[in-house]
Amino acid sequence: MxxxxxxxxxxxxxxxxxxxxxxxxxxxxxxxxxxxxxxxxxxxxxxxxxxxxxxxxxxxxxxxxxxxxxxxxxxxxxxxxxxxxxxxxxxxxxxxxxxxxxxxxxxxxxxxxxxxxxxxxxxxxxxxxxxxxxDEHKFDVAFITALRHTEFDSLLSNGMQWTELNIDDCNKYYSAIFFDKDGIARKAIATCCSSMGMAVAAATSMKVIQKFNPHLLIMTGIAAGVEGKVQLGDIIIADQVWDWGSGKTQDSESGIKLLNDPNIIEIDEKLSSEMKDISSKRLYVDRIKASFQGNTPQNSLSIHVGALASGASVLADSKTIDLIKSQKRTVIGVEMEAFGVVVASKLSGSNVTKSLIIKSVCDFANAHKNDNWQKYAAYTSTSVATEIIKNHINF
Missing domain, CATH: 3.40.50.2300 (Response regulator)
Structure with a gap:
């Protein structure tokens, strides 16, 4: 020493x-x-x-x-x-x-x-x-994003002083210090997946948990929203996740039919209650929208806590959204990684790492889908996640 x-x-x-x-x-x-x-x-x-x-x-x-x-x-x-x-x-x-x-x-x-x-x-x-x-490689919070471009770039610009770590791994890792609600210094680690999808997200999450043993694992980024329930840029915090493609396919008179058999996983009850309180009080949202450097949608910014579906495909058709809504009518968003992250968290061992999925709406997965609001959605997602770890987590 x-x-x-x-x-x-x-x-x-x-x-x-x-x-x-x-x-x-x-x-x-x-x-x-x-x-x-x-x-x-x-x-x-x-x-x-x-x-x-x-x-x-x-x-x-x-x-x-x-x-x-x-x-x-x-x-x-x-x-x-x-x-x-x-x-x-x-x-x-x-x-x-x-x-x-x-x-x-x-x-x-x-x-x-x-x-x-x-x-x-x-x-x-x-x-x-x-x-x-x-324990020097133990961290209080681990952040994961699916995309290096836009999502991870937004995370590294969240106001924390991120420093690249020299770790022998195919992933790039960055660390930062932040102060929690009690004014105590905490350590954060961040990385991104090598590609989109549940399998890579699950593998990356499990690796992060095993290497760094975080108290909380957070995935930030972008998602498709269910039109009529959320608006562009709105933050979705998942209280339930599932793989919407899980089940059995069989022939029918109208063609191939999916017999759904989703395994719905719920997040920690105390976390969910705290997130709903943040949503109902409209904490942070007006300031976050006003601070974005760029064009924003005309609608006000809101936080929604609800059901989020994961699937293997990028969606741009309303019929698939209708299929997902038939599985759970309260679904408010669809994306490609959340279920893998939450499963990895649940299977992380006896000292289970809690997980949060915080994604923002960049489109509605229909024929009008485009990339116009991805940067704004990544910003709102990252900004709310940063406020949550600083002001709402009991470490």
Whole structure:
């Protein structure tokens, strides 16, 4: 384990901590005196543990900044060139400094320790750091889209600072930090499928779940809406999904007939209740529509929670929509991946990853189908999903 200590003095506090770290067989313990030297060190070396004093100068010869340690941590978290240490601990021997900073540290998911001369707390830090190192590929939220173009582009432009991960995999992965409704820092991972369809979506979802063990798996993107029930750009949050092509085909007097046998899967009841509350209160929708940079439909934007059907084909005929409506009259949308994502989530193991499908209407799967509203639909879907993870999920 590599440890970097930032403290403006090489005093009893630093000496005691360094001795304790070395007694625990840390590979390397480095001490720097100011924020600039620490920044240069983090640019050149990957550290597992960062211990920073609250009161440090910006550079050699500068006066002490009473909030220098916290300001430095905020700086490196917004710098894509820095490989952030797995564990970050603030430390101070000043009681007033501790009380004025502890809430700020906690809100970021960092630890602040009031040093009283004892070093036993280092054991807990090392143990926790090792545990987090083992869990560094665990994420709170995983995003998946079907299409790289439009859908995934919209996700990577959702205001979170996405960074590409160096993972040996045929998929490209991006990670970002966001803050949940309690102000706690959370980790998100995002990828897209190599092609459309339930099979690829299920395989990609299962791989993401196995690699990153997310609390929540979200698919965003575009879908066809059932005309008369939703409007262009409207967000559909699925509370039920099924494969509309499931069943048996047989000959009949009018030709080949599909005997439907759909397996309808429902999403988590608590999630569904929260989504319906968002919909009924019309949260976020007016602001999202107003913020889109481009043409928007004349209709107002709404969120609908309801039944979403998945199938193997891109649809552009109203007769197939009528067939799907005969399976479940309350269906409000049709697309090609949701059922695969939800099945993968349900089969993910004893610690089941919850799933949400959030897609927006880009057409009505009829003869007038076109791509005019795909960018807008991808934007509304992504925007609502981003608000949901920040303001409505209990992690």
């Amino acid at each position: 590599r440890v970097l200590i930032i403290d403006d003095q090489y005093d009893h506090k630093v000496i005691a901590i360094a001795k304790k770290l070395k007694s625990l067989n840390c590979i390397s313990v480095k001490h720097v005196l100011n924020a600039k030297d620490a920044y240069d060190e983090l640019l050149s070396t990957k550290y597992d543990l960062l211990i920073v004093d609250i009161q440090i100068p910006e550079s050699f010869g500068d006066d002490i900044d009473e909030n220098g340690g916290f300001n430095f941590l905020e700086l490196i978290y917004n710098d894509k060139e820095i490989d952030i240490p797995t564990t970050i601990v603030g430390i101070t021997g000043n009681v007033d400094s501790y009380h004025s900073n502890v809430n700020k540290f906690n809100s970021k998911g960092w630890t602040l320790h009031l040093f009283d001369g004892a070093t036993n707390f280092i054991n807990e830090i090392i143990e926790g750091s090792l545990r987090r190192s083992r």
